Amino acid sequence: MRVLFVCHANLCRSPMAERLLRLAVDTRPGLADAGVTAASAGTHARPRHDMHPLAADVLREFGADPDGFASQPVHAGLLCEADLVLTAARAQRATCVTLAPAVLGRTFTLRQFARLAAAVDADQVRTAGPARRVAAIVGGVHEARAHAQPVPPDEDDVPDPVGGGPEEMQACAALIQAALHPLLVLLTGGSR
Template sequence: MGRHRQAEQSFRLLVVCTANMCRSPTAEIMMRAALHERLGPAAAGFVVSSAGVAVPPQRRSMHPLTRAELRARGLSSPAEAFVVTQLQPEHVTRADLVLGAERRHCAAVVEQTPEALPVTFGLREFARLAAAMDASTLSRSPVVRAHELVEFARVHRGLVTARDRGSDDIPDPVGGTRDDHRRAADAIGTATWSIVSSISPNSR
């Protein structure tokens, strides 16, 4: 861990939820799409993946309501091709940043891989921290900029708080309605776009 301290030519981002069939795949797919939209060819420096802390046996694809929600947002191809992944320690040790859909996912990551604590945040938490950094102090290189944001977030964790207690968690839509899946996707989309905007040197 700690590669965010070095001059890197790549940045690996891992998103984690419970079963890797709703929230984390949505964040992975939306993050990748947003990076390509904002950064163009420079998006090649980013590797985005996702995993679940408790993937059900025999589960292979994402939840059909989540897949339908992504399809409605023009992300049908990656949603159809997505295959769920059980979180393994090597996924975490390779990552420069780990984002959990809920605080309990962050806790599960750190319990499994304690050295990941400095680079593990809630998705909404990291979006809030990244938005609080003075963009004028960041590198023009998106990859270096991403590493700088992780360092800033590590130092300022807990200093930039959510307005409402518990608001950092993205509710699990499993077992809910189409509207529940839409609301989860909306929350994830807002957070991922905010993060990518902070990474983009032309954001502000």
Template structure:
């Protein structure tokens, strides 16, 4: 088994949501893990894009607003090899999650929406959580990559047990062509989910 862990983010154009999540995650892992962050690969792709597009100016501004670096980003069209190389796939919406699993059915147990995984990860690592909906949190390894693998497996087993307040909460809206305020709203949703997920993946 590899001693590295790969996270793939997926949206449509790979110009707004998934690039924001990718770059915020890289920054959060570096802050949490220091040199061990190099053992985590974070990348993104789009279901309806082409290779080589730039992140939108508004998305780049949101990345900077959350102390992450948008420099050098270019889009990639989602391929089966992208999915096959990922230990965890996080999709912007339920439709993107379905697209990933259609492309690679074997990815089902490691594919979630961004907000779905954050919700599950929080419940699985919060020892004070309501145990009427989710089992007691597993004893996760201290070693970062082993911990990340164990958390993804636990999240797959717990899928459906911690439901969103509204089904739409598992879909992050597409801000492309929208106002700065919409980008700020989407950036805040992604930043919160990334923070929760990285905290759970990396441990304290």
């Protein structure tokens, strides 16, 4: 499963999501050999910039490795290679599906995906088996989206911590980590 995280500049939110997912995959039983990869990009990113220093500091506090990161702009090819595209906010989601309309059914904001993934029947995903688990997860979340009650729009966005201090960056990382939890539960076949 190739997960692509997208934010505005690819300096804070999407790199933190990428590295927090990598940490979870490397440390959570049942995921180390699941073939899950994570990458990130930005709708307005300039190539090869370092991660925001506060984001790197927060990742270290969470036990994740920020080293070796380089920002990259999102493009249609990158989007089409991903099995799942998770954006920081609705604006980035709109940009992604405009760049690559074929990814519409597998593109969500991170918080939207988390909300919908919590409604997916873990047994249905588990019985799909490891090889078909990705399709079952994305299909289940896509189906849940069709039946979900609307929420206030800003509830689907991860607020941009740029301009804030360490506390805002830490709160952003904690929000991202919590939003990744339903995906991790489904990837491990429903085991908490």
